[in-house]
Amino acid sequence: MVALLMLLSLLIGLIAGAIGxxxxxxxxxxxLPDPSGSSAPPDRELTEGSVAxxxxxxLPSTVYIRTRTGGAGGSGSGFVLREDGYIVTNxxxxxxxxxxxxxxxxxxxxxxxxxxxxxxxxxxxxHVDVDGLEPLxxxxxxxxxxxxxxxxxxxxxxxxxxxxxxIVSALNRPVxxxxxxxxxxxNAIQTDAAINPGNSGGPxxxxxxxxxxxxxxxxxxxxxxxxxxxxxxxFAIPSxxxxxxxxxxxxxxxxxxxxxxxxxxxxxxxxxxxxLPEGSDADLPPLVPGGPAEQAGLEPGDVIVAIxxxxxxxxxxxxxxxxxxxxxxxxxLTVREDGSDRDVEVTLGxxxxx
Numbered sequence: 001m002v003a004l005l006m007l008l009s010l011l012i013g014l015i016a017g018a019i020g021x022x023x024x025x026x027x028x029x030x031x032l033p034d035p036s037g038s039s040a041p042p043d044r045e046l047t048e049g050s051v052a053x054x055x056x057x058x059l060p061s062t063v064y065i066r067t068r069t070g071g072a073g074g075s076g077s078g079f080v081l082r083e084d085g086y087i088v089t090n091x092x093x094x095x096x097x098x099x100x101x102x103x104x105x106x107x108x109x110x111x112x113x114x115x116x117x118x119x120x121x122x123x124x125x126x127h128v129d130v131d132g133l134e135p136l137x138x139x140x141x142x143x144x145x146x147x148x149x150x151x152x153x154x155x156x157x158x159x160x161x162x163x164x165x166x167i168v169s170a171l172n173r174p175v176x177x178x179x180x181x182x183x184x185x186x187n188a189i190q191t192d193a194a195i196n197p198g199n200s201g202g203p204x205x206x207x208x209x210x211x212x213x214x215x216x217x218x219x220x221x222x223x224x225x226x227x228x229x230x231x232x233x234x235f236a237i238p239s240x241x242x243x244x245x246x247x248x249x250x251x252x253x254x255x256x257x258x259x260x261x262x263x264x265x266x267x268x269x270x271x272x273x274x275x276l277p278e279g280s281d282a283d284l285p286p287l288v289p290g291g292p293a294e295q296a297g298l299e300p301g302d303v304i305v306a307i308x309x310x311x312x313x314x315x316x317x318x319x320x321x322x323x324x325x326x327x328x329x330x331x332x333l334t335v336r337e338d339g340s341d342r343d344v345e346v347t348l349g350x351x352x353x354x
Contacts, residue, residue, distance in 0.1 A: 139210030154202025261291020
């Protein structure tokens with residue numbers, strides 16, 4: 001009996017040891033619960049007007065632009081303007097380029113010709129020998145309101161297909177962008193959507209996916225442009241200006257801008273903006289003989305304090321507000337003299353852009 005019990009105990013120990021060893025050799029189950037109780041994420045449609053839906057519509061029409069000048073290279077963004085190969089970007093993206101390459105959304109790389117450009121509005125139109133491109137629609141930037149949602153798409157720092165979102169922070173923001181071949185004067189849309197070097201020329205679109213601006217400049221606290229980055233102050237050229245200038249560049253290769261035919265005194269420190277006084281040492285006359293300002297009755301030394309009832313405080317601001325119009329438009333300049341104001345109607349002249 002004792003021997004039988006000992007044998008039974010030995011068998012039970014062997015069986016228990018085998019079971020325990022098997023458990024030690026088997027790894028624990030490390031799986032985690034599936035999302036929504038399913039083994040795969042459920043299919044979902046894009047919500048109309050969402051950033052994801054806007055990006056899905058706009059990305060196929062946004063391009064990456066690479067430039068080459070000698071041994072140096074540059075980059076920027078652009079977007080398809082017409083299905084027959086016309087693309088819009090910034091002037092400063094292609095200004096010194098000897099070779100321009102457009103990288104389409106499908107990765108195809110195509111050499112581009114510069115159809116025309118204008119430093120005054122910082123715009124350029126390119127053409128690639130590709131048909132069937134998907135163009136973006138130029139919307140109505142005049143209908144924008146501060147606070148409207150916007151999405152910026154481009155290739156900041158060469159990172160193609162980057163999407164950022166924000167709002168319209170301000171409208172009619174006078175922005176002067178200096179350059180080697182002259183300054184660009186923009187009656188800009190201000191946005192807090194992140195815009196960085198490389199976004200230049202890319203589209204700023206509204207909730208309907210329509211282009212309401214071309215991203216062009218940023219404000220930065222950096223000491224040099226190469227170190228600049230987004231601080232939430234980006235500026236875009238309004239689409240109404242883009243439409244007018246792009247059509248001119250496609251038609252003739254050149255663009256025009258409106259002028260009043262007066263030289264403004266950049267050294268004036270008083271209220272408003274002063275027409276250059278008579279006898280100044282400037283290379284240009286105060287008034288262009290027979291020009292719009294002279295015909296309207298402006299005189300050397302006149303101080304302009306408003307245009308179309310909007311106050312102006314600097315020469316750049318007045319230039320920007322004038323260039324927001326088209327040649328042939330009539331503007332009302334408020335001139336202050338001896339403490340009293342008088343209104344002068346000026347029919348804007350036309351100057352061919354460089």
